[in-house]
Amino acid sequence: MKELKQRSTCPVSTSLDVLGDKWTLLLIRDIVFVGKSTYGQFLQSEEKIATNILADRLAVLEAQGLITKAVAADKKSKFTYRLTEKGLDTVPLIVELVLWGAKHCPTIADPSLLAELQASKDTAVEKYQRLAREKALE
């Protein structure tokens, strides 16, 4: 069991103890907005995560209850990673990261997604959470 040390009782600090690194939220992005679910798919992302870091982060996310690991439906030698409700609750955070990055940094964001988020954050958050939940039932 991967355990994390809690630096203080402040919710901002404690959230960062779990999510505060360069990779964790990218994995959740891949699950929610790109529809990925397997180790191999995570490795193919543009940012090129190292295999040991990926294995470590998946273990932490599972230990902290943000994702579940299950044998894939199509192949018994594959695993499927899905978000729990605790994991799905990070979607608003990722939405804020999209909006901040798109506004203040040189990035390339899908214009239709951006418009959707700017029109109504809450609606978009609920939509992507619902889509991820539906995928988990396949």
Add this chain to the structure above:
Amino acid sequence: MKELKQRSTCPVSTSLDVLGDKWTLLLIRDIVFVGKSTYGQFLQSEEKIATNILADRLAVLEAQGLITKAVAADKKSKFTYRLTEKGLDTVPLIVELVLWGAKHCPTIADPSLLAELQASKDTAVEKYQRLAREKALE
């Protein structure tokens, strides 16, 4: 000039290149929600940041245009760190961190702040951004 390498053009990834670590958003929390503005005040936080890490993060935040550094009004040998508009735009992110941490982790949050955030995120965000802007004019 502290420069960061951009791993991809994705806004989530690029935001994390700047904000994705355990300390950066804690400093912004201290400025916005605790009203801190000097090196010495940042050092006193519960999480106990090391002095070299603090100096490094302040330099990165200034280089990336999230904070400004100015001689303090009361004492010429002191510096005052304030948020720019780019920095203030991370407030929604911190609000989401508060809400996620308070909901899913064993934390101690100010109940009145929590109620305020849950009642209306947007209103609260605007309020704390306004308060931070007003402080910058002192």
Add this chain to the structure above:
DNA sequence: TACCTTTGCTTGCGATTTGCAAGTGCAAAG
């Protein structure tokens, strides 16, 4: 049956980053 591929990790190791303690420089106060 024997071989090859896919998939999901694990291991080794050099490089970078972190955390702790101590020290430095400089302006203002006494």
Add this chain to the structure above:
DNA sequence: CTTTGCACTTGCAAATCGCAAGCAAAGGTA
């Protein structure tokens, strides 16, 4: 002219990261 407060800087050991290679089991192919 010494002391104090503030903002760093430096040294160093420990931890983490990133790259490349290796490994084991499931499943497909011949």
